[in-house]
């Protein structure tokens with residue numbers, strides 16, 4: 001039973017984000033790849049519009065998505081301008097700062113200077129007055145954590161973001177952030193972390209602690225950048241992320257062991273009457289502490305496939321055991 005289910009409108013299920021007033025769609029769309037200047041605008045625009053029509057209200061961006069950095073935010077701003085049906089009050093738009101963005105001493109890290117300048121740039125690129133969620137994209141050990149967190153507090157008070165979140169923070173620093181923000185009446189809405197069948201670490205520390213702190217959790221790269229799909233079952237397709245020179249998925253990640261696991265998982269997915277992508281997303285979403293999975297896609301067809309993730313019955317104990325055995329092999 002889906003205990004975290006807060007709303008279902010016939011197309012999409014929405015889960016409450018921690019102990020906040022916000023619900024997020026179980027499936028969110030991220031614009032890390034495939035929305036840059038080098039990508040076809042009409043494909044990106046078709047995907048965003050289709051996603052919204054299917055109830056995906058949450059779109060995840062960052063200052064540096066592209067390439068070149070910043071161009072995904074520009075693309076998204078253009079799409080919004082051309083799609084009046086995507087009304088601002090119906091959307092949860094997130095962006096982030098913390099990774100290298102521009103040359104020079106202030107274009108990287110999580111200083112007050114970086115976060116405030118970057119957010120202003122993001123708003124300009126997306127042609128927005130505010131974002132719904134602004135993230136500290138990473139913990140930066142060179143900046144005092146209080147400086148970063150106080151900047152998040154000030155950003156919410158300025159009205160440029162409605163909520164704030166943290167991404168990829170180590171467990172100890174995340175605990176510090178939950179408390180710091182709570183003590184200043186600006187709750188940490190959400191922790192964004194990498195979580196998939198191939199990256200199960202958050203289940204041990206990050207997820208339970210976020211949950212305890214009343215903070216939601218959104219899982220990024222739930223398909224391990226495409227490894228947990230049928231994309232690489234029979235080699236490396238020409239137009240895939242792994243084949244692209246600007247893609248983050250490297251060929252050496254497709255080891256013989258990973259390949260064997262993908263094949264075994266694909267067989268199990270077939271037995272369940274699902275694609276591997278559907279099964280991989282369903283596996284992450286079975287954890288009720290997960291508010292949403294942020295998927296990437298390069299076509300509307302992939303999006304359609306992924307939106308079917310929760311149509312099949314829940315996993316049986318035997319199936320979960322088989323998955324564990326495959327992942328530990």
Ligand SMILES: NC(=O)c1ccc[n+]([C@@H]2O[C@H](COP(=O)([O-])OP(=O)(O)OC[C@H]3O[C@@H](n4cnc5c(N)ncnc54)[C@H](OP(=O)(O)O)[C@@H]3O)[C@@H](O)[C@H]2O)c1
Nearest residue numbers: 030031032220221222223224225226229240241295296298
């Ligand atoms: N906070 C952070 O530091 C951080 C880091 C990374 C990502 N993120 C967020 O998470 C989002 C998602 O990350 P991700 O793109 O790595 O997610 P992902 O869902 O793990 O991978 C997406 C890729 O998988 C392939 N794919 C998707 N659906 C498929 C299907 N049904 N069948 C076959 N292949 C399919 C596509 O690859 P092809 O392009 O090859 O078709 C697609 O580009 C990002 O856009 C970003 O918003 C955040």
